[in-house]
Amino acid sequence: MDGSPSSATHQSPWMPFESRRRARDEKREAVLRTAVQLFLEQGYHGTTLNDVAERLNITKPALYNYFRGKDEILYECWAIGAERVDDRIGEIAAAGGSGLTKLRKLIVSYAELMTMDYGKSLVRFDVRDLSEHNRKIVQASKRKIDRAFRAYIKDGIADGSIKPCDVKLSAFAIAGSLNWIGHWYQPGGALSGEAIAREFAVRLTEGIAARQSGNKAKKPPANVKRGGTR
Amino acid sequence: MDGSPSSATHQSPWMPFESRRRARDEKREAVLRTAVQLFLEQGYHGTTLNDVAERLNITKPALYNYFRGKDEILYECWAIGAERVDDRIGEIAAAGGSGLTKLRKLIVSYAELMTMDYGKSLVRFDVRDLSEHNRKIVQASKRKIDRAFRAYIKDGIADGSIKPCDVKLSAFAIAGSLNWIGHWYQPGGALSGEAIAREFAVRLTEGIAARQSGNKAKKPPANVKRGGTR
Numbered sequence: 001m002d003g004s005p006s007s008a009t010h011q012s013p014w015m016p017f018e019s020r021r022r023a024r025d026e027k028r029e030a031v032l033r034t035a036v037q038l039f040l041e042q043g044y045h046g047t048t049l050n051d052v053a054e055r056l057n058i059t060k061p062a063l064y065n066y067f068r069g070k071d072e073i074l075y076e077c078w079a080i081g082a083e084r085v086d087d088r089i090g091e092i093a094a095a096g097g098s099g100l101t102k103l104r105k106l107i108v109s110y111a112e113l114m115t116m117d118y119g120k121s122l123v124r125f126d127v128r129d130l131s132e133h134n135r136k137i138v139q140a141s142k143r144k145i146d147r148a149f150r151a152y153i154k155d156g157i158a159d160g161s162i163k164p165c166d167v168k169l170s171a172f173a174i175a176g177s178l179n180w181i182g183h184w185y186q187p188g189g190a191l192s193g194e195a196i197a198r199e200f201a202v203r204l205t206e207g208i209a210a211r212q213s214g215n216k217a218k219k220p221p222a223n224v225k226r227g228g229t230r
Numbered sequence: 231m232d233g234s235p236s237s238a239t240h241q242s243p244w245m246p247f248e249s250r251r252r253a254r255d256e257k258r259e260a261v262l263r264t265a266v267q268l269f270l271e272q273g274y275h276g277t278t279l280n281d282v283a284e285r286l287n288i289t290k291p292a293l294y295n296y297f298r299g300k301d302e303i304l305y306e307c308w309a310i311g312a313e314r315v316d317d318r319i320g321e322i323a324a325a326g327g328s329g330l331t332k333l334r335k336l337i338v339s340y341a342e343l344m345t346m347d348y349g350k351s352l353v354r355f356d357v358r359d360l361s362e363h364n365r366k367i368v369q370a371s372k373r374k375i376d377r378a379f380r381a382y383i384k385d386g387i388a389d390g391s392i393k394p395c396d397v398k399l400s401a402f403a404i405a406g407s408l409n410w411i412g413h414w415y416q417p418g419g420a421l422s423g424e425a426i427a428r429e430f431a432v433r434l435t436e437g438i439a440a441r442q443s444g445n446k447a448k449k450p451p452a453n454v455k456r457g458g459t460r
Binding site for chain 1: 272273275276356358359396399400402403404405406407408409410411413414421426429430433434436437
């Protein structure tokens with residue numbers, strides 16, 4: 001099923017370079033997917049490379065073709081999750097909009113990520129299990145995400161879409177709810193990851209959204225006075 | 231400095247039973263405190279019983295007078311944290327009040343606990359590191375806390391202090407923000423544990439509080455128009 005020109009042009013018994021690289025990438029990806037599933041099921045420390053190899057029907061030495069060790073696999077899971085948030089932060093910055101709009105977009109993306117295995121690994125495993133080099137990269141990436149949450153809240157306060165509030169505490173309160181999804185979410189439940197993400201984008205900003213823009217993204221609750229006479 | 235009557239009444243070279251028991255309890259408690267500190271600093275898997283013994287200036291065999299192993303220490307840290315929440319749930323039930331009032335009280339208690347070492351252990355370590363027997367006890371206790379959050383939200387919807395909402399999702403959103411405190415809180419920061427707890431009790435219920443009761447527990451922000459024209 002390989003339609004690339006190179007495979008049609010020669011009949012070498014060896015796979016052409018491109019196909020070989022692709023096959024290798026696919027195998028590496030399969031190792032990652034399987035490993036992260038097992039880490040989530042059994043815990044990182046409760047999973048051996050033998051468990052991973054066994055589930056993939058390969059030998060443990062064959063695993064070492066793709067990764068040098070368990071912590072390298074853990075790091076890679078993390079890197080994939082972090083990269084997705086990172087891409088999203090870039091897109092959000094490019095699209096612009098009010099602080100509240102950007103904050104809600106980041107909440108949606110981050111919440112969705114938390115319902116996926118690679119995202120869960122961002123919050124379910126202990127950075128101290130990584131090598132020092134990889135740990136520093138991961139921690140820098142976590143700080144970057146935290147900074148984005150804070151920056152959008154600050155932007156929102158400046159542009160009036162978010163009420164004045166303690167930026168750090170608000171960012172932590174939101175991030176906490178989102179990270180927790182990675183602990184409780186099970187696929188196949190009553191709500192899809194997407195529905196949870198949309199719901200959280202409203203719910204987690206309700207308290208800090210300034211009133212006139214606070215309701216825009218929300219399905220209008222019929223005639224509820226939000227500012228008034230409490 | 232032992233003022234108990236028993237120590238004054240006889241001059242035996244052996245400590246009287248009560249004092250001995252108390253000394254033993256204090257030593258056991260010191261082991262626990264030191265162990266949980268080390269688990270939090272270095273991770274559970276990054277901490278050996280030798281590390282704990284060394285910091286206490288005792289031998290590893292001496293540790294076994296108090297605990298049979300590392301996972302028993304972990305379980306005990308957990309049990310202390312869980313017991314405090316449990317006591318608090320009992321007190322809240324006894325005091326009564328609206329669902330929102332009970333929910334805020336539980337948030338305050340749980341948030342404060344998350345700023346303490348025993349509380350942090352409730353969320354920072356992996357239940358899978360416990361023996362099956364202890365794991366079941368811990369999981370039952372976590373379910374009990376979750377049920378209390380949901381019950382208070384349901385009560386609040388029934389008595390009108392909380393707006394109709396998805397009870398499970400609201401409980402998870404609140405619990406997530408609170409559990410996250412156990413990850414980011416460092417003593418000696420800008421806000422005390424108590425201040426964070428009070429702040430979170432308002433902040434995490436702002437979105438779901440019904441309007442007439444929503445502001446009562448909140449310190450009135452001087453002349454800030456909540457509805458207005460930002």
